[in-house]
Amino acid sequence: MALQRAEVEAEILxxxxxxxxxxxxxxxxxxxxxxxxxxxxxxxxxxYQIEERYGIKLGGEHVGPVHFRTPGTIVDLVLSQAAPQA
Structure with a gap:
């Protein structure tokens, strides 16, 4: 089941x-x-919340200002990591 942006955004906010x-x-x-x-x-x-709530493991490459500057960039990170990997 794909995550919905609005739901993830509301939870992160x-x-x-x-x-x-x-x-x-x-x-x-x-x-x-x-x-x-x-x-x-x-x-x-x-x-911790992201990993527990969405079952996503974030590596060191994900932890930085580019991904955590705003709640919106955090949502983008969650959605990109939750997407099925081809």
Whole structure:
């Protein structure tokens, strides 16, 4: 069963928001680095959540600003890793 972008996005936003309760403007394009929301603990929590929730194993090549800058880029990562590999 293919993951639906809207569902994954809602789950990622909810998860990140639960870890950043003092930040009210969270959206799919919020720059987590610029807003200083993404620290090492949140990064580990998000990776763990992705691996547990979606059954995806992320390697070192996936852990970096390009994939974790915004909730939208995190969703893109999840969808790209969950896609069937040909």
């Amino acid at each position: 909810k998860f990140v928001a639960s870890r950043c309760p003092n930040y009210s403007g969270l959206g799919r394009d919020t720059d987590l680095l610029e807003e200083e929301l993404l620290d090492s603990l949140l990064l580990i929590d998000v990776i």
